[in-house]
Amino acid sequence: MRPGKNGKLALGPLPELVGYNLRKAQVAVFQSFQTAVAPHDITPGQFGVLIMIRENEGLSQSDLGTAVGIDRSTMVAVIDRLESRGLVVRAPSPNDRRSYALRLSPEGQSLMDDLIPRVQAHDQGMVKDLSPEEQVQFIDFLRRVSRAK
Amino acid sequence: MRPGKNGKLALGPLPELVGYNLRKAQVAVFQSFQTAVAPHDITPGQFGVLIMIRENEGLSQSDLGTAVGIDRSTMVAVIDRLESRGLVVRAPSPNDRRSYALRLSPEGQSLMDDLIPRVQAHDQGMVKDLSPEEQVQFIDFLRRVSRAK
DNA sequence: TATTGTTATACTCTATAACTATA
DNA sequence: TATAGTTATAGAGTATAACAATA
Numbered sequence: 016m017r018p019g020k021n022g023k024l025a026l027g028p029l030p031e032l033v034g035y036n037l038r039k040a041q042v043a044v045f046q047s048f049q050t051a052v053a054p055h056d057i058t059p060g061q062f063g064v065l066i067m068i069r070e071n072e073g074l075s076q077s078d079l080g081t082a083v084g085i086d087r088s089t090m091v092a093v094i095d096r097l098e099s100r101g102l103v104v105r106a107p108s109p110n111d112r113r114s115y116a117l118r119l120s121p122e123g124q125s126l127m128d129d130l131i132p133r134v135q136a137h138d139q140g141m142v143k144d145l146s147p148e149e150q151v152q153f154i155d156f157l158r159r160v161s162r163a164k
Numbered sequence: 165m166r167p168g169k170n171g172k173l174a175l176g177p178l179p180e181l182v183g184y185n186l187r188k189a190q191v192a193v194f195q196s197f198q199t200a201v202a203p204h205d206i207t208p209g210q211f212g213v214l215i216m217i218r219e220n221e222g223l224s225q226s227d228l229g230t231a232v233g234i235d236r237s238t239m240v241a242v243i244d245r246l247e248s249r250g251l252v253v254r255a256p257s258p259n260d261r262r263s264y265a266l267r268l269s270p271e272g273q274s275l276m277d278d279l280i281p282r283v284q285a286h287d288q289g290m291v292k293d294l295s296p297e298e299q300v301q302f303i304d305f306l307r308r309v310s311r312a313k
Numbered sequence: 314t315a316t317t318g319t320t321a322t323a324c325t326c327t328a329t330a331a332c333t334a335t336a
Numbered sequence: 337t338a339t340a341g342t343t344a345t346a347g348a349g350t351a352t353a354a355c356a357a358t359a
Contacts, residue, residue, distance in 0.1 A: 024231045025219040028280060032287045033299070034193045034208060036306035041190045042233070043310045044183045059183060060349085070174040077317060082173045084191070089350060091319060096348095113317040113358045131177060138181045144308045150182075153305045157185040159293045160302075161192045209326085226340060238327055240342060262335045262340040 033160070044141050051137035055130060062134060064093060065119065068103060069127055073116040075108065102126060182309070193290050200286040204279060211283060213242060214268065217252060218276055222265040224257065251275060 029035045048059050057065070060083075067082055068074065074082075080090040094117065097103040102123035105115040119127065142150045178184045197208050206214070209232075216231055217223065223231075229239040243266065246252040251272035254264040268276065291299045 024216060024223065024227070027215045027219040028284065029212060029215055031303075032283070033291050033303060033306075034197060034283075034287050035212070036303050036310070037186070037190050037193055038208065040306045040309040041186050043313065044186055047313065048183060058348090059187065063178060063184070066176045066178055067173060070176040074173065075317075078173070085349085086351060087316095087318070088320085088352080092349085108317095111317080111359075115318080134181070134183075135177065138183050141309055141312050142182050144312050145305060149305065152301070153309075154180075154182060154185050156294060156298065156302045156305070157182075157189045160189040160290055161185070163290055163293050164192065164196065207325095224340070234326085235328060236339095236341070237329080237343085241326090257340095260336075260340080262333095264341080 037160075047141060048134070048137060051140075052130060052133060055126060057126075057130065061093070061097065062130065064097065065102065065123065065127055065130075068117050069119055069124070072118045073106075073108075075111075075114040076117065077114070079117065097123075186309075196290060197283070197286060200289075201279060201282060204275060206275075206279065210242070210246065211279065213246070214251065214272065214276055214279075217266050218268055218273070221267045222255075222257075224260075224263040225266065226263070228266065246272075 045059060048062075052062075063083055064079065067079055071079075071082075076090045076094060077087045080087045085093070094103060094105065098105060101120055104118050104120050104123075106118055108114045108116045142153065145153060194208060197211075201211075212232055213228065216228055220228075220231075225239045225243060226236045229236045234242070243252060243254065247254060250269055253267050253269050253272075255267055257263045257265045291302065294302060
């Protein structure tokens, strides 16, 4: 019986590392998110992009990319996918003919109207084992770690 | 002046979501990790794989994949890379001729001897703005979220 | 000169399906 | 029959470099 066939493997110093636990929590949330919004087939990243377009109608692909931290060349395919699914519209920019003014289509808008409360409920479910005070603390800790460049 | 050119964009409900803050913290840790161990060119994922091999010498690729949550077909290229860099050895398994017994090479061992304290120091740095009590709490919260399937 | 969107290209990470050697 | 490693293939996500159109 070789190691790992039945029992657990040794993890060494990993369980004590913040980074390891952060990664595991993030994977858990990501997978759970997929299940929660499964009928709509939207990833957390796509949800973020759709939120940004919804909240900043008319923004350009470049500015969107800067905001979510991906290159403008990468953004092309991201918008291609959302546009081909009929969720996002590339409208001509009124004052700059090089760029697009991105906005949600009516389908995209109603998708988000449905999705936002669903995502918020899912998010609450991820911290259901934490008390309200602990939840506040947890988000505060996460923000402080993000800032600790 | 279109939105986003100078000021920040609106983020809508994102900043209140645990998942969003978790993702941001994880990205920050990942990038910082890369910088901290830059001379060795090791990703957090590779570090995890090397730790598992170090702590469970002789394990197979399949068992390793199961432990770190990736498919055995994906593990092939992961080990290929570490083997071609001279860090990991595919030794013949003594009792099953289908599988390999993975172990660190001497180079891999000394890399890890150097890397482990470096990673631990980096990890501490990520939570340097949290008090010792808060750090304990933080890891506890992360584990509870991981379990909240 | 600089910027926007795009394409070509490349690399990582990931999976499924099918193959082979073995169990 | 089942499992271990592999390959072929595919898709998402990421980047850099270069290009045309426009600023």
